[in-house]
Amino acid sequence: MNNSFTIAIDGPAASGKGTLARRLAEKYGFHHLDSGLTYRAVGHALLDAGLPLDSEDLAVIVAENLDLGKLDRTILSSHEIGNAASKVAVMSRVREVLVEVQREFARKEPGTVIDGRDIGTVVCPDANVKLYITASPEVRANRRYKEIIDSGGEADYEAILADIKIRDERDMSRKDSPLKPAEDAHLLDTTEMSIETAFQTALAIVEEEQNR
């Protein structure tokens, strides 16, 4: 037993779950972990060392040596690393190692917000609050497109949309821990919501669970 309050947030790529997780963590003074970064860090280390992405043995060794304190979102957010991450994320032994690292993080006091694909279903099935965030692929692609354009980059909407659909398919159809809402998750479809409305809605759900 421990006294940590855990908020688990799952959902597909670009659903807004990361932003919600960060804002909830800030609001409550909780620790935040974007679990996707742990898969990205493994993919990055393999790419960086010029190692193949299809060797589970190598990926496990990298995962076992992961340092959560060194996860750098700026470096890890590239498209290439995202693809590498989704390849290592289908490996069961890699998942086992990373899930343990994430569970350890979930014990931090006073509480944690962890976002990913399998947090409410596998990593923290006893989380105090579970949220499952979705939005249509078109809206998610548009948000990602705008993000890139607003930060001065170049982007192709159709290519982003195609990529989101491929990643959804890979994440939802994988045998080990596929992306799906936990039975007791609160579903939040943000297709027609601003991020502010989504945050206020998520906040109301968390407050209700806290007062139970």
Ligand code: DC
């Ligand atoms: O959310 P993201 O794009 O940073 O995730 C990168 C990849 O890692 C993505 O393909 C799904 C995978 N992932 C996972 O399998 N389980 C998690 N809890 C988080 C991410």
